[in-house]
Amino acid sequence: MIGNFISRHQLVIIYGIALAMLAFLLKWLELRFIIISHAFEIYIGAIAILFTALGIWLATKLIKPKLETIVVEKAVYITQLNQFVRNEKQLLELGLSKRELEVLQLMADGLSNQEIAAHLYVSLNTIKTHASRLFEKLEVKRRTQAVEKGKKLQIIP
Amino acid sequence: MIGNFISRHQLVIIYGIALAMLAFLLKWLELRFIIISHAFEIYIGAIAILFTALGIWLATKLIKPKLETIVVEKAVYITQLNQFVRNEKQLLELGLSKRELEVLQLMADGLSNQEIAAHLYVSLNTIKTHASRLFEKLEVKRRTQAVEKGKKLQIIP
DNA sequence: GACAAAATCACCCTTTAGTATGAACGAAGA
DNA sequence: TCTTCGTTCATACTAAAGGGTGATTTTGTC
Numbered sequence: 001m002i003g004n005f006i007s008r009h010q011l012v013i014i015y016g017i018a019l020a021m022l023a024f025l026l027k028w029l030e031l032r033f034i035i036i037s038h039a040f041e042i043y044i045g046a047i048a049i050l051f052t053a054l055g056i057w058l059a060t061k062l063i064k065p066k067l068e069t070i071v072v073e074k075a076v077y078i079t080q081l082n083q084f085v086r087n088e089k090q091l092l093e094l095g096l097s098k099r100e101l102e103v104l105q106l107m108a109d110g111l112s113n114q115e116i117a118a119h120l121y122v123s124l125n126t127i128k129t130h131a132s133r134l135f136e137k138l139e140v141k142r143r144t145q146a147v148e149k150g151k152k153l154q155i156i157p
Numbered sequence: 158m159i160g161n162f163i164s165r166h167q168l169v170i171i172y173g174i175a176l177a178m179l180a181f182l183l184k185w186l187e188l189r190f191i192i193i194s195h196a197f198e199i200y201i202g203a204i205a206i207l208f209t210a211l212g213i214w215l216a217t218k219l220i221k222p223k224l225e226t227i228v229v230e231k232a233v234y235i236t237q238l239n240q241f242v243r244n245e246k247q248l249l250e251l252g253l254s255k256r257e258l259e260v261l262q263l264m265a266d267g268l269s270n271q272e273i274a275a276h277l278y279v280s281l282n283t284i285k286t287h288a289s290r291l292f293e294k295l296e297v298k299r300r301t302q303a304v305e306k307g308k309k310l311q312i313i314p
Numbered sequence: 315g316a317c318a319a320a321a322t323c324a325c326c327c328t329t330t331a332g333t334a335t336g337a338a339c340g341a342a343g344a
Numbered sequence: 345t346c347t348t349c350g351t352t353c354a355t356a357c358t359a360a361a362g363g364g365t366g367a368t369t370t371t372g373t374c
Contacts, residue, residue, distance in 0.1 A: 055212020
């Protein structure tokens, strides 16, 4: 069906193609003429494009990369560096005396009242008195509770 | 003295100056001639320089700045929120039973033997027995020392 | 089922802890 | 000077802790 169409209009087609080619030739000649007549401008344009490209290339090579500093906080776990610092404010609030604090510390070391008395060169009764006051001020009933609270409130290590 | 020198050699000086000016004029003319005869090359050169500069400018304006990331690690010290981990090995070495450990823990909480008995639904005598064995195994004489040693050996918080 | 370890409880006794009350003494402050 | 506070000590008492011995029951293991 397509072959039939071509054979029937062969002359017309050839003519059309020839016409098209002629038009194309004329256009090409026109372009050539334009190029030749504007050779200088085209040359200048080419130079401009070339050196613009060169400039861009130079810039990419020469421009210093922008530095961006990111500070990353890294967790560092400390094993046991923390040395004891007494909470003096808490001590004042409780109203503990020097002697009472000493007794509390020795209690925390596991000493009996008798041993504490010997350690401080005073009598057992004196220690008992201090202990009673201590328990009152700390609002506890037993020495174990006193030691526990003392550590919690950071008045003993 | 200087005026005298000038007046005496006036002619010579004028001649010298004229000669110098002539030489300068000739040099200038030569330069002009060079410029004129090489006008095209100079024009092209100027265009090249101009568009190279344009390229560089374009590059700096349009190209995204290259980011170089520097990561600086900063140590942040954390006062270890210590979740207690029992030293099971130590516990085995000491040969403490479940019940003895329970008693020790309640002792550390500041409870009396009576209170511990009530807490565990057993008699006071039972707690005393446990306590005695506990002290033997921990090689201590008093509950305060037991609690202290228990914490030191990390078998109680 | 035998066995060992753990858990339970009791009784008696001693020691230690804790309460209550009172008192003496010295230092610091109003 | 008087008062307060801390420290010291004593006596008397109760409560709790701790030691020693013995016994029963439960539980897990061989």
